[in-house]
Amino acid sequence: MTTSNLELPSSVAPPLDISQFHHTPFYCEENVYLLCKKLQENGVAEAEGSDLFVVFISNEKKQVPLWYQKASHRADGVILWDYHVICIQRKKDVNSSHLVWDLDSSLPFPSPLATYVSETIRPSFELFSEFQRFFRVVHAPIFLRSFASDRRHMKDSVGNWISQPPAYDAIVAEDGTVHNLNQYNEISTADVKNVGIDSTDAVFVQKFGVLVSENQLEDFFSMLS
Numbered sequence: 001m002t003t004s005n006l007e008l009p010s011s012v013a014p015p016l017d018i019s020q021f022h023h024t025p026f027y028c029e030e031n032v033y034l035l036c037k038k039l040q041e042n043g044v045a046e047a048e049g050s051d052l053f054v055v056f057i058s059n060e061k062k063q064v065p066l067w068y069q070k071a072s073h074r075a076d077g078v079i080l081w082d083y084h085v086i087c088i089q090r091k092k093d094v095n096s097s098h099l100v101w102d103l104d105s106s107l108p109f110p111s112p113l114a115t116y117v118s119e120t121i122r123p124s125f126e127l128f129s130e131f132q133r134f135f136r137v138v139h140a141p142i143f144l145r146s147f148a149s150d151r152r153h154m155k156d157s158v159g160n161w162i163s164q165p166p167a168y169d170a171i172v173a174e175d176g177t178v179h180n181l182n183q184y185n186e187i188s189t190a191d192v193k194n195v196g197i198d199s200t201d202a203v204f205v206q207k208f209g210v211l212v213s214e215n216q217l218e219d220f221f222s223m224l225s
Contacts, residue, residue, distance in 0.1 A: 001028045002082050002162065003071060016044070018109045025071070026154065026163040028085040029056075029181060031103050033147060033171060035087055036140045039101070051090050052140035053203070058083035058187045061130045067120050068106045077106055083185040087140070088113060090224055098221050113218060123214050134187045135217050138209030146207050148173040149181045183208055195219045
């Protein structure tokens with residue numbers, strides 16, 4: 001990704017040490033890929049990652065404002081990403097908050113979904129239509145099998161790196177695909193779903209997940225079976 005230039009409720013576990021998670025600036029999709037694996041390995045998530053969802057935030061203009069981002073140079077932490085990627089952990093216990101894991105956020109790590117939406121998304125903040133955010137929600141077990149990136153999006157027209165890539169090898173999908181990042185971060189408003197049984201069922205089988213609007217994100221997770 002690139003830029004254009006609280007107290008936790010009692011049901012939420014104390015913040016983890018964010019330093020134990022791999023983070024390469026501007027490679028949020030790979031950071032979240034590794035974060036999901038780490039949460040599975042250390043027992044914070046279910047072993048198969050069935051409680052984890054990878055969420056791509058973008059729009060057709062590739063201009064999405066988010067607040068409380070570490071890369072911002074403003075006091076309120078607002079920044080304009082072309083896209084951003086986070087992990088949302090669904091909690092089955094009705095007394096527990098769904099959690100957002102955002103390695104680029106200055107909010108507590110993790111943060112309750114409701115807190116993250118109100119502070120980072122700010123749906124009540126009136127924006128021009130071209131800045132509306134949309135969310136591609138992908139079930140983590142599917143994402144970890146299917147995602148691939150050869151990092152071509154981080155090279156300029158002559159092949160130089162816009163931002164230095166991670167030192168580890170590029171991620172290749174289980175079926176041998178070497179790059180499909182664009183299919184995750186490209187957003188068409190025509191594909192945005194009304195939250196309901198059809199969309200919540202579809203997220204568990206569709207390779208590229210389902211698209212929901214910013215006003216439906218919390219409802220989507222509350223309806224997951």
